[in-house]
Amino acid sequence: MIELHHLNDSRSQRIIWMLEELQLEYDIKCYQRDTHTSLAPKSLTRVHPLGKAPILTDDEITLAESGAIIDYLAQRYGTALLPKANTAAWWNYVYWLHYAEGSLMPPLWMGHVLAKVQQAPMPFFVRPIAKKLVAGINDAFLSQQLHTHLNFVADHLACHEWFLGDNLSAVDIQMSFPLEAAMYNPKLADSYPRINAYVAQLQARPAYLQALAKGGAYVYGPKVMA
Known part of the structure; x- marks a missing residue:
């Protein structure tokens, strides 16, 4: 079981x-x-x-x-x-399966950590230094890396309904978490309408909604319109 x-x-x-x-x-x-x-x-x-x-x-x-x-x-x-083994689609499957956590998640996770640093309790005289440090990391490295990856994903999805073509695959499920996390940021959602639409598409699937019901509250789930 x-x-x-x-x-x-x-x-x-x-x-x-x-x-x-x-x-x-x-x-x-x-x-x-x-x-x-x-x-x-x-x-x-x-x-x-x-x-x-x-x-x-x-x-x-x-x-x-x-x-x-x-x-x-x-x-x-x-x-x-899954695509058929040892085809071009198969190796695309292998690529995206590893890309999700190996390449896309690190800048997203680092951004999350830096946001936590800014929000952490600290002496008032340290806070400006912490903010300047975080801003410097974002400007020098993190923001550029994140946009490089999101542009790459958006360009791919501009030519594909799902990551491997016309049908949902296991890769779409693997890619869902980093893209949901990215689109949770309203500025990124506005900047990447194709990715935002893709996330809305996967979040509308009946099996996805059944999973939400079983998994409980999920911060990156479908946005509730006011």
């Missing part, structure tokens, strides 16, 4: 979506972030030494890392979400 260890507002939300797209039976064990540190609870280390979600168990197999989990589920249960 498949069991997913799921942390709120995390990468594991896309694994629930994957399971729903494949119409698999599974159990879900939900964990909540610490309200002060935003970190996962230490109880997750009893499932995997790193104590990070997602973690999936399937009989004797225990897997961490979203890309590994998505690839495992697709190859074992959902070949309809």
Whole structure:
């Protein structure tokens, strides 16, 4: 029996979506972030030494890392979400599967960390220094890197309905989290309408909405219009 260890507002939300797209039976064990540190609870280390979600168990197999989990589920249960092996589409699948966390997430995560630094309690005389340091990192490196990646993704999606063409694939599920996180920023959403439309498209899928119902509150989910 498949069991997913799921942390709120995390990468594991896309694994629930994957399971729903494949119409698999599974159990879900939900964990909540610490309200002060935003970190996962230490109880997750009893499932995997790193104590990070997602973690999936399937009989004797225990897997961490979203890309590994998505690839495992697709190859074992959902070949309809995979291109034919050893074709050009297959290697595009391999590329985007690794690109999501290997290239796109690092500048997004660094931006998140720097925002936390600016918001952290500190002596009043230190705050201007911290703000200047964060602004310098953003101007010199981070902003440029993020826009380079988002332009790259937007150009690709300008020619494709989904990442591998006309149909949803496992790669779209893997790419969903970093793109949802990026489009959570209103300025980025306005700057990249094709990516924003793509995110809205995947968030409208019935299986995605079923996953939201099972996973609980998700900050990067569909925007509610006032």
